[in-house]
Amino acid sequence: MIPFNNSPVVGNELDYISEAIASRALSGDGPFSKKCEVLLEQLTGCKKALLTPSCTAALEMAAILIDLKVGDEVIMPSYTFVSTANAFALRGAKIIFVDVDAATMNIDPECIKAAINSKTKAIVPVHYAGVACDMDSIMALAEEHNLYVVEDAAQAIDSFYNGKPLGTIGHFGTFSFHETKNITSGGEGGALLINDSKMLSRAEIIREKGTNRSQFFRGSVDKYSWVDIGSSYLPSEIQAAYLYGQLLKLSEINNDRRNSWNVYASKLDDLAVKGLITLPNISDFATNNGHMFYLKCESLAVRTALISHLRADGIMAVFHYVPLHSAPAGLEFGEFYGADVITTAHSERLVRLPLFYGITPDQLSKIINSVRGYYKQEHISELY
Ligand SMILES: *Cc1c(COP(=O)(O)O)cnc(C)c1O
16 A cells, blocks of 8 residues: 655664764753754745644644634635634633635635724734745735734645745744655654744743743743743654754655655646646745645545445545534534635545655555546656
């Protein structure tokens, strides 16, 4: 079976983990956490990067930092992972789901504009598949209405909007280092990027169980105490050591993923030209970090049949998010504003093909030919 995902291993992870073990410094904010944060700051140019146990935790920190109150509204796409909404629902906010743009499955700024009212507090754009949302339009709306922007950049490390790294355009950005993402900190992990320096000292406090322990360690206060709400949002040094190894190889991993992505796009293009499938679109202002390759079938029934056909050929292809506004908790904590023209209809047609660091040419041609076979198109013999 060709798996849908295969967590990246670059070979240096164990050496760094051994180093962490030997140092006896295993709790959060040790040497490897600091090294990872410096690399993330160099990569993105954010004011401060803080490692977190997950992207979920980073989103929760952002939701605490923007001081949401019960009844505040937060606008986001319905086509996203549960954590995008959950983090804000946990603070008592009402989630306002809006429609996406069919070309990218990213939040549609026109729909955001229509949903803004006096209760709106924040916008959470999700850079689906690592491809940028229309950030200029979103930031202009945020500025006009004095709203926070939290970029869910879980899938978007090393991807850009008009040359700006994703995660650094809003007030906050969040990365995921879950094993299904481009790089991982050993299965679970994430980071919060802080782009507004006024938020930094409180972020450190929230991350350290509501204490000013970070200031104490820097010597700026002589004892530390409980000063605010917070939680434990630090990963261990074992996770940071794993991530450090992968961060050093980020370009190699993303280049490999992008090459495979390009092979899919070029070898399936004629099916798109014939109108049998729709291929993903990379907006002019966006880059592609090779996070995900998806295609859209003409209907849910065709998608189901294509997934079974691939499965019978030993290939794991999978669909993606079931829109949150139709989920039980989505109905309880949120509502869809405006018409659901794209979200449900397009999510039902979308299927993701296997894409991971180190996928082989043999695997790629097998998958491409299985898709081509389903549509009764000639097989390809050469990948390049
Ligand atoms: C993966 C993902 C998350 C959650 O990341 P974790 O690190 O598993 O918490 C959140 N949002 C999006 C869009 C994701 O793809």
